[in-house]
Amino acid sequence: MELLRLSRQSAKRRRVSLMVRKIATRTGWMILIWLGSVLALLAVSALLRWLMTLAGLHS
Template sequence: MSVKESVEHEAHPNDRRDFEREVDPAKGKPLWQRIGWLLIIWTGSVLALFVVAMLLRMFMTAAGMKSH
């Protein structure tokens, strides 16, 4: 890349306006809604972990491994 091309690719000060126009979607949402999504995602991850643990336990029991 030549010097001229690198100068052409430098950020122009007016390009910052594009970033300033981007709005954080969470800022417009009420707190209860954001906390609700947090709880839904957390509950889903805990349930997924429970399912995986029960499947592992089931396969281990089927293979003759017991915890006593």
């Protein structure tokens, strides 16, 4: 490491940075999956409401 004049501390920081990036990516995916499920639930409920209106069951 000294031949390249890199300190060990910077490697540690890079590792932490990669860990933070990995956690941020994972959190982003979880939010995206949650948002997709909420939108799917909204679409299904709108479809059921529309079908109930067509059948005359909903005012």
